[in-house]
Amino acid sequence: MTREHEENRGHFSSFLWVLVLSCAGCGGPEAGEPPLASTAQALVGDSLAGLTSTQRALFDAGRAAFLEVESVADGLGPVFNEKACGNCHSVGAVGGSGVQFEKRAGRLTGTTFDSLSNEGGQLFDLFSVMTLPAGERTTIPSCTLPPNGEPVPADANVIALRRTTALFGLGLVDATPDATFIALAAAQTAAIRGRAPLVPNIAAGHATVGKFGWKDQVPTLFQFSGDAYLNEMGITNPEFPSEQVPEGKSSFLTTCDGAPVEPGDVEDDGDDVEAFTNFMTLLAPPPAPNITGMAHSGSTLFSQCGCDGCHVRSLVSGPSSIAALANQTYQPFSNFLVHDMGSLADNIPGNGDVGRNEIRTAPLWGLHLVAPTDLLHDGRATSVQDAILRHDGQAAAARAAFQALPPGNKNNLLAFLAAL
Ligand code: HEC
Ligand code: HEC
Numbered sequence: 001m002t003r004e005h006e007e008n009r010g011h012f013s014s015f016l017w018v019l020v021l022s023c024a025g026c027g028g029p030e031a032g033e034p035p036l037a038s039t040a041q042a043l044v045g046d047s048l049a050g051l052t053s054t055q056r057a058l059f060d061a062g063r064a065a066f067l068e069v070e071s072v073a074d075g076l077g078p079v080f081n082e083k084a085c086g087n088c089h090s091v092g093a094v095g096g097s098g099v100q101f102e103k104r105a106g107r108l109t110g111t112t113f114d115s116l117s118n119e120g121g122q123l124f125d126l127f128s129v130m131t132l133p134a135g136e137r138t139t140i141p142s143c144t145l146p147p148n149g150e151p152v153p154a155d156a157n158v159i160a161l162r163r164t165t166a167l168f169g170l171g172l173v174d175a176t177p178d179a180t181f182i183a184l185a186a187a188q189t190a191a192i193r194g195r196a197p198l199v200p201n202i203a204a205g206h207a208t209v210g211k212f213g214w215k216d217q218v219p220t221l222f223q224f225s226g227d228a229y230l231n232e233m234g235i236t237n238p239e240f241p242s243e244q245v246p247e248g249k250s251s252f253l254t255t256c257d258g259a260p261v262e263p264g265d266v267e268d269d270g271d272d273v274e275a276f277t278n279f280m281t282l283l284a285p286p287p288a289p290n291i292t293g294m295a296h297s298g299s300t301l302f303s304q305c306g307c308d309g310c311h312v313r314s315l316v317s318g319p320s321s322i323a324a325l326a327n328q329t330y331q332p333f334s335n336f337l338v339h340d341m342g343s344l345a346d347n348i349p350g351n352g353d354v355g356r357n358e359i360r361t362a363p364l365w366g367l368h369l370v371a372p373t374d375l376l377h378d379g380r381a382t383s384v385q386d387a388i389l390r391h392d393g394q395a396a397a398a399r400a401a402f403q404a405l406p407p408g409n410k411n412n413l414l415a416f417l418a419a420l
Contacts, residue, residue, distance in 0.1 A: 042284035045093020048324040063278025072258035073268030079125035092369035098164030105156040119153040120247040143256035159376040160346035169285025173315040178209035194337030199351040215350030225276040237268040284364030298416025305401035333364035342393025
């Protein structure tokens with residue numbers, strides 16, 4: 001979603017001075033306010049257990065904003081991928097994974113990657129305002145954008161798709177200190193050592209550890225909210241104030257922006273970005289799995305094959321003003337580090353120094369909720385077994401260990417993954 005790192009660096013430097021609300025303002029415990037009575041475990045798509053009533057209200061309002069369908073009058077477009085966050089993040093429950101894929105492209109010459117920003121890259125949006133009913137675009141009579149968004153230019157020789165990921169439990173990851181991820185990398189054996197990349201953190205004004213997105217390109221849920229609002233829907237906001245330029249042609253900004261704002265102003269004053277952040281911060285992780293029988297044997301094999309060298313079972317969050325997020329042990333089955341995955345590479349560099357071959361360890365919590373035919377970052381795997389067999393690079397040894405298992409043991413390992 002991050003349009004491209006050069007552009008982000010631009011935002012990074014010009015916004016050092018902007019005071020932005022972070023999730024510190026998203027519902028710390030009010031003095032004397034008891035947590036709501038909660039069942040031990042939240043259901044898929046529900047808020048974290050043990051929130052105060054104020055926090056629960058912020059979750060509900062954030063969820064409504066996440067589901068809100070945007071229009072030209074709200075700033076939708078000129079190009080966009082969808083009209084609501086919840087239109088993509090929808091599988092299993094609101095906030096889940098999705099069947100939509102984003103399209104990125106660029107030109108690779110030797111080892112130099114050109115994101116083709118003068119032609120609208122590296123993210124090529126799938127739709128333009130011209131796909132909307134005529135009655136919704138009366139203010140842009142001379143817009144000539146193709147309805148199907150931005151065409152991939154003929155000089156692109158790398159095209160990569162990225163699947164919509166699930167957001168369940170990511171507030172816990174946001175609340176986990178950078179030092180935890182740096183220590184996880186240091187503790188890995190050299191053959192599988194991943195990296196906790198440093199990426200621009202606009203609100204902090206300096207680079208911090210990237211935790212979110214397939215390439216760890218974004219450091220916080222707050223920043224992802226603003227980034228997604230711009231890049232998925234074309235809605236400018238305080239941290240991402242510049243409209244995407246369709247096909248790199250600024251004339252489209254004058255002819256195809258149906259609700260222009262004053263120079264220096266933005267389409268969302270930051271309220272929506274904060275609401276999305278609240279929803280995602282307070283969204284519960286998938287329920288803890290019930291591991292018995294075949295899955296129990298499979299759990300042992302998961303360790304024996306070295307899967308949990310990267311798909312780390314358990315992490316602990318740090319301090320948080322939200323009690324339900326503070327010092328919590330959670331089971332993401334990921335270290336959130338980027339790894340060199342060899343032939344699984346998408347060939348597109350990430351933010352900071354993330355390379356073309358590096359991809360973040362996919363969290364396996366809630367794996368059963370992801371469409372089994374859409375696995376891996378670009379959906380190239382058509383079953384869980386296929387996803388394992390396509391592991392390469394630093395994960396080649398674990399794949400070989402899986403391949404060497406007798407069929408019964410393979411089935412046990414697959415039963416374990418199906419239970420997550
Ligand atoms: C067109 C479908 C689509 C829409 C609309 C969309 N997303 Fe996403 N979302 C994606 C895809 C695809 C990814 C993976 C992107 C990547 O890593 O490059 C993603 C990833 C994310 C992540 C990172 C999750 C992780 O696993 O680290 C967050 C957070 C997120 N989206 C929030 C939002 C918010 C907030 C909105 C609304 C402003 C939104 N998304 C709208 C498709 C969508
Ligand atoms: C060196 C680190 C590493 C090791 C070891 C590893 N994986 Fe992965 N795994 C990853 C990365 C990175 C991805 C995401 C790759 C992509 O999407 O292209 C991933 C993706 C997956 C997925 C797909 C998830 C999804 O949402 O699409 C499954 C399933 C999986 N791994 C299972 C396993 C199993 C089982 C093992 C052990 C046999 C294993 N992995 C070993 C790093 C690793």
